[in-house]
Amino acid sequence: MGSSKMKKSIEVILSPALLKNYELKGKTVVIIDILRATTSICVAFQTGVKKIVPVSTPEESMMFRDFDFLCAAERNAQKVDGFDLGNSPFEYQNPLLKDASIAMTTTNGTKAIKLSKESGAAKIVIGAFLNLQALSDYLIKDNNDVVLLCAGWKDKTNLEDTLYAGAVVKNIKEHFEINCDSALMAETIYQVAENKLEEVVLQSSHAKRFSLLHGNFDDVKFCVQINTLDIIPIMVGEYLVKMNQQ
Amino acid sequence: MGSSKMKKSIEVILSPALLKNYELKGKTVVIIDILRATTSICVAFQTGVKKIVPVSTPEESMMFRDFDFLCAAERNAQKVDGFDLGNSPFEYQNPLLKDASIAMTTTNGTKAIKLSKESGAAKIVIGAFLNLQALSDYLIKDNNDVVLLCAGWKDKTNLEDTLYAGAVVKNIKEHFEINCDSALMAETIYQVAENKLEEVVLQSSHAKRFSLLHGNFDDVKFCVQINTLDIIPIMVGEYLVKMNQQ
Numbered sequence: 001m002g003s004s005k006m007k008k009s010i011e012v013i014l015s016p017a018l019l020k021n022y023e024l025k026g027k028t029v030v031i032i033d034i035l036r037a038t039t040s041i042c043v044a045f046q047t048g049v050k051k052i053v054p055v056s057t058p059e060e061s062m063m064f065r066d067f068d069f070l071c072a073a074e075r076n077a078q079k080v081d082g083f084d085l086g087n088s089p090f091e092y093q094n095p096l097l098k099d100a101s102i103a104m105t106t107t108n109g110t111k112a113i114k115l116s117k118e119s120g121a122a123k124i125v126i127g128a129f130l131n132l133q134a135l136s137d138y139l140i141k142d143n144n145d146v147v148l149l150c151a152g153w154k155d156k157t158n159l160e161d162t163l164y165a166g167a168v169v170k171n172i173k174e175h176f177e178i179n180c181d182s183a184l185m186a187e188t189i190y191q192v193a194e195n196k197l198e199e200v201v202l203q204s205s206h207a208k209r210f211s212l213l214h215g216n217f218d219d220v221k222f223c224v225q226i227n228t229l230d231i232i233p234i235m236v237g238e239y240l241v242k243m244n245q246q
Numbered sequence: 247m248g249s250s251k252m253k254k255s256i257e258v259i260l261s262p263a264l265l266k267n268y269e270l271k272g273k274t275v276v277i278i279d280i281l282r283a284t285t286s287i288c289v290a291f292q293t294g295v296k297k298i299v300p301v302s303t304p305e306e307s308m309m310f311r312d313f314d315f316l317c318a319a320e321r322n323a324q325k326v327d328g329f330d331l332g333n334s335p336f337e338y339q340n341p342l343l344k345d346a347s348i349a350m351t352t353t354n355g356t357k358a359i360k361l362s363k364e365s366g367a368a369k370i371v372i373g374a375f376l377n378l379q380a381l382s383d384y385l386i387k388d389n390n391d392v393v394l395l396c397a398g399w400k401d402k403t404n405l406e407d408t409l410y411a412g413a414v415v416k417n418i419k420e421h422f423e424i425n426c427d428s429a430l431m432a433e434t435i436y437q438v439a440e441n442k443l444e445e446v447v448l449q450s451s452h453a454k455r456f457s458l459l460h461g462n463f464d465d466v467k468f469c470v471q472i473n474t475l476d477i478i479p480i481m482v483g484e485y486l487v488k489m490n491q492q
Contacts, residue, residue, distance in 0.1 A: 014403055018263055021401045155267045157260055159427040181405040181451050189434050205427050 007177040009145045012165045012186050016112050017155040019119060028144040029121040030135065030168065032128075033151035034160040035206045036087045037074075037109025039128040039223040041240060043089045045231050048098035051239040054110035055103050058083065064103035072104040077206070077213050089222050108151035116149060117235065126233035126240065129164060129197075133227045136171035138243075146176065148183075159189075159204035160223075163197070166190025198224045255391045256418065258411045258428040262358050263401040265365060274390040275367040276381065276414065278374075279397035280406040281452045282333045283320075283355025285374040285469040287486060289335045291477050294344035297485040300356035301349050304329065310349035318350040323452070323459050335468050354397035362395060363481065372479035372486065375410060375443075379473045382417035384489075392422065394429075405435075405450035406469070409443070412436025444470045 013022055031038055041052060055061050058073035058080045065071050072085035079086025087106050104110055116124050122144055127135050139146050148168055150161035166186035169178070178184065193200040198221060201207055207220045232243040259268055277284055287298060301307050304319035304326045311317050318331035325332025333352050350356055362370050368390055373381050385392050394414055396407035412432035415424070424430065439446040444467060447453055453466045478489040 014260060015264060017267065018261060018401065018403070021263065155264065157264070157428050157431070159430060162427075162431060179451055179454075181408075182403050184405060184449065185403070185408060185431070185435050188438050189431050192434050192438060203430065205425055208425075 007175070008143075009180075010148070010169060010172065010176040010178055010183055011146070011180040012148045012150070012169065012182040014150050014157040014162060014182050014186075015152040015155050016108075016115050016149070017152075019115055019149070022147060024116060024119040024121040024147055026122050026144065027147050028123040028125065028139065028142055029116045029147045029149050030125055030127040030139070031109065031112050031116065031149055031151065032161045032164050033106070033109030033112065034128060034164050034223050035204075035210065036089060036219055036223055037104075037106040037151065038126045039130060040087055040089045040092045041104075041109075041126050041233050042128045042130050042229050042231055044092040044097065044102065045233055045242040046229050047093055047095065049092070050099050050101055051241050052102045052104050052233070053239055054113045055105045056111070056114060058105055061103040061105045069101045069103045070097070072102050074106045076107060077210055088219050090219070108153060112149055112151040113235065113240075121147070124235040125243070127164060127168065129167070129224055129226045130229040131227075131231055132164070132167055132171065134230045135232055136168055138232055139168070139172050140175045146172075148186075153206055158206055160201050160206065162186050163190050163193055163201065167194075197226070253421070253423040254389075256394070256415060256422040256424055256429055257392070257426040258394045258396070258415065258432050260396050260403040260408060260428050260432075261398040261401050262354075262361050262395070263398075265361055265395070268393060270362060270365040270367040270393055272368050272390065273393050274369040274371065274385065274388055275362040275393045275395055276371055276373040276385070277355065277358050277362065277395055277397065278407045278410050279352070279355030279358065280374060280410050280469050281450075281456065282335060282465055282469055283350075283352040283397065284372045285376060286333055286335045286338045287350075287355075287372050287479050288374045288376050288475050288477055290338040290343065290348065291479055291488040292475050293339055293341065295338070296345050296347055297487050298348045298350050298479075299485055300359045301351045302357070302360060304351055307349040307351045315347045315349045316343070318348050320352045322353060323456055334465050336465070354399060358395055358397040359481065359486075367393070370481040371489070373410060373414065375413070375470055375472045376475040377473075377477055378410070378413055378417070380476045381478055382414055384478055385414070385418050386421045392418075394432075399452055404452055406447050406452065408432050409436050409439055409447065413440075443472070
């Protein structure tokens with residue numbers, strides 16, 4: 001096709017509640033739940049976790065214990081009682097997790113993964129500020145149109161996921177066609193925040209919620225670190241695994 | 247209560263598809279459909295239209311013809327064949343509309359009005375750049391919490407409605423408490439666009455759509471004029487009427 005070849009498209013979905021208005025078939029969907037699920041998933045694979053199965057409920061997570069999975073469950077920004085793991089990236093740095101399999105459910109992130117799978121996404125990958133550049137490079141090389149799906153908070157839009165979507169748009173836009181107002185808006189917000197990212201994210205409703213519950217912003221500060229990991233988690237069948245990057 | 251009195255809250259809903267996650271009861275809801283329904287409604291009352299009934303379908307609009315209503319119907323940015331009026335603000339400047347009653351259906355705006363009514367909003371008012379200051383002043387004086395509802399485009403978020411929500415947030419925020427990431431994001435986007443509003447809105451997907459259909463940006467340019475009208479349309483029973491402002 002030469003110069004007439006269509007550019008790939010990029011779209012941003014600001015909440016899973018808006019998913020039904022978009023076509024995901026044949027596209028690569030990036031799941032974004034910066035505070036904290038997709039950040040923790042990236043950390044888990046850095047630590048050496050073998051696979052993660054995203055599930056809908058704490059009960060479903062617990063059923064995997066019989067199959068030698070560790071069970072992770074978070075609801076309303078707190079670990080559910082009786083589970084091995086919650087949703088803090090620091091928990092997923094534990095060296096004992098090397099080679100572990102984990103069944104994980106979180107308030108927003110694992111729901112977004114499952115919805116994308118049900119909607120027929122061709123590929124589902126995991127985005128966090130920690131792997132921003134690695135993921136951006138992958139999306140440019142990949143042949144598919146891209147959808148950036150913000151997990152939000154209980155179907156509401158949120159600041160930190162939108163900021164991350166904007167960061168990806170900024171990184172890759174020259175290789176894509178954008179006909180999506182949400183993508184333009186996300187990029188604008190990121191450009192304003194780029195040089196004071198931690199300060200801006202600390203004003204988000206979830207950062208405030210986290211601080212009220214935990215008495216600190218430690219997890220929030222961890223989750224806004226940029227390009228500390230070269231890892232891309234990807235769904236293969238029912239499991240998230242670490243992508244083999246060339 | 248003195249200084250301990252709670253400030254009123256302000257929330258921004260970026261698409262009608264997100265409405266179910268918010269409580270509207272007891273609140274004043276501002277309907278925002280800049281291109282073009284809420285702009286045209288403001289113009290209609292400036293011209294002297296007596297009342298407007300928002301309806302769901304062209305068929306429903308047409309049924310009002312037997313009761314001496316003019317019938318307005320827009321779908322996909324175009325007037326529906328056979329109707330008296332479409333959705334262009336220029337049509338609503340026609341002096342023959344003085345004292346008219348209009349039954350109106352549009353792709354997004356009238357749907358947002360009806361959803362807000364069904365959700366129990368205490369008051370429903372109409373926002374456009376044309377009446378930005380008049381509306382902002384009213385929201386500050388009013389006793390209710392405020393919800394700014396962007397009509398969007400077929401349940402997707404859009405740029406121009408988000409920009410307007412941000413303009414209202416900027417105008418009134420010192421009188422309100424904000425615990426809503428969408429409000430923070432909308433205000434950020436507006437601050438970036440404020441001094442080049444027309445240029446930014448011309449990049450929106452709806453401006454492009456309009457231009458493809460109509461061959462010009464005339465309506466779009468009309469709709470980004472700021473503070474040209476001192477009129478606030480408000481729902482009273484089944485009708486939009488011009489608010490009596492003191």
